[in-house]
Structures are given as structure tokens and as C-alpha cells.
């Protein structure tokens with residue numbers, strides 16, 4: 311009797327591009343992909359930070375390089391991609407938040423958050439997908455705030471709900487080319503992005519009440535999800551989101 315075999319979670323022979331990979335969730339994604347065998351290129355604006363992260367990964371035995379790149383600059387993204395072999399995996403973790411009451415949102419804040427979280431995410435996916443002639447996996451680090459609302463988070467929620475929508479539409483268009491498009495939707499995870507929120511006692515109480523598990527998220531909590539979505543283990547998964555939210559959106 312032939313038993314079914316678990317598809318591989320390994321990523322040897324794959325090239326992964328991880329914008330936002332110099333710290334926080336993006337660095338977790340980059341390390342997870344490299345530990346699974348992928349060759350990883352991380353990108354961020356700070357040349358020092360991106361090189362330090364890539365060097366630490368190489369010291370740990372991973373195949374990693376870093377590039378200083380502002381992903382909101384489409385011409386710079388194109389110039390970078392033109393000089394690279396095609397990527398099999400895009401894991402986009404470059405993101406920003408400017409939280410505040412919706413009645414007080416300034417257009418500049420809206421534009422800055424949308425430029426990175428939505429516009430850059432859209433065109434990164436488009437540009438990397440154009441080169442994916444042997445299929446591939448596109449993973450956007452979205453948020454639980456792509457599925458629910460949150461106080462002081464109207465702009466952030468708008469961009470993350472937008473990421474969820476474009477992910478579904480891209481999955482429909484690119485499925486025939488065997489390009490899968492998905493999001494990972496984390497809850498609050500300790501990173502530089504969330505330090506101010508965690509430091510606010512009122513917000514901290516809100517977080518503790520909404521997460522059903524008895525702790526907040528850590529970077530390691532999304533690392534398995536990234537490997538799953540990047541690998542053959544998720545070969546039939548596209549146009550959806552993997553909520554790593556500790557039960558936040560369950561109710």
C-alpha cells in the first residue's frame with residue numbers, strides 16, 4: 311500500500327526576497343526562510359541595519375545578503391530587481407503605523423502609511439510576480455487589523471484591509487501561473503513597531519483582553535507560518551490569510 315507523503319517544508323534551491331528584513335517580523339521571516347534552506351535577500355532603507363542583519367545571518371550559516379532599498383521608490387525597486395535572478399518567494403514585511411483618532415488623521419499621515427503598507431506592497435508583488443516564470447509564493451505580512459477594526463487605527467486598518475483585498479484578486483489572476491498569493495495576519499508582536507503600544511497601560515489591557523492565549527505574540531510565532539506558506543506544504547493554499555492572532559478575531 312502506498313502511503314501519502316507529507317509535502318516538503320524545505321526550501322533548498324529557492325530564492326527569497328524579504329523587504330523589511332532588517333529587524334522585527336521581517337528578520338524573523340528571513341531567518342525562518344533561510345533555516346528552511348532558501349537563499350535570502352533582505353531589504354530595508356538603513357544600509358547599516360540591513361548589512362548587520364545579513365551579516366548575523368551569514369554568521370549563523372545562512373545564505374543571506376542585504377540591500378539598502380526604499381521600497382516606496384518604484385524606480386529603485388525596478389533597478390534592484392533588474393540586477394537579480396528571479397525570486398521564488400516574496401515575503402514583504404516592510405510596513406509602518408501612525409496611530410491616532412480618525413477625526414484627527416492628517417492627509418500626510420494617511421499618504422505615508424498607504425505609500426508603504428499598500429502601494430509598495432502592491433507593486434512589489436506585481437514586479438516580483440512578473441519574474442516568477444516557474445511559479446512562486448508571495449506572502450504579505452498583513453495584520454489581524456486587515457480583518458477587524460482597532461481604536462486609533464483607521465488608516466492602518468484601511469491599508470491592511472486593502473492588502474487582504476489585493477491578495478485575493480492577485481491570487482485569482484496569477485493562479486494559472488502557479489503563483490500563490492497569501493497573507494500572514496499577526497496579532498500584537500513585540501517589535502520596535504509596537505513598543506509604544508505595549509508601553510501604554512490602557513492599550514496593553516486591551517491587548518491582554520483580546521488575545522485568548524495567555525501571552526502576547528513573539529517574532530518566533532510567525533516563523534512556522536512563513537515556512538508553511540513559502541513551501542510545497544501549502545501548494546493548494548492561495549488567496550487567503552493565515553491568522554496568527556492568538557484568537558483575537560475569534561471574538
Ligand SMILES: NC(=O)c1ccc[n+]([C@@H]2O[C@H](COP(=O)([O-])OP(=O)(O)OC[C@H]3O[C@@H](n4cnc5c(N)ncnc54)[C@H](OP(=O)(O)O)[C@@H]3O)[C@@H](O)[C@H]2O)c1
Pocket residue numbers: 329330331332333334335336353354355356359379380381382403404405406426451452453454495496497498499500501502503504
Ligand atoms: N509588530 C506587530 O505587532 C505587527 C502585527 C501585525 C502586523 N505587523 C506588520 O508586520 C510588518 C513588520 O512589522 P514590524 O513590527 O516588524 O515593524 P518594524 O520592527 O518597524 O520593522 C519594519 C521593517 O521595515 C523596514 N522598512 C520601513 N520602511 C521601509 C521602506 N520604505 N522601504 C524598505 N523597508 C522599509 C524597516 O527598516 P528601515 O526603517 O531601515 O527601512 C524594518 O526592516 C508591518 O507590515 C506591520 O504592519 C506587525
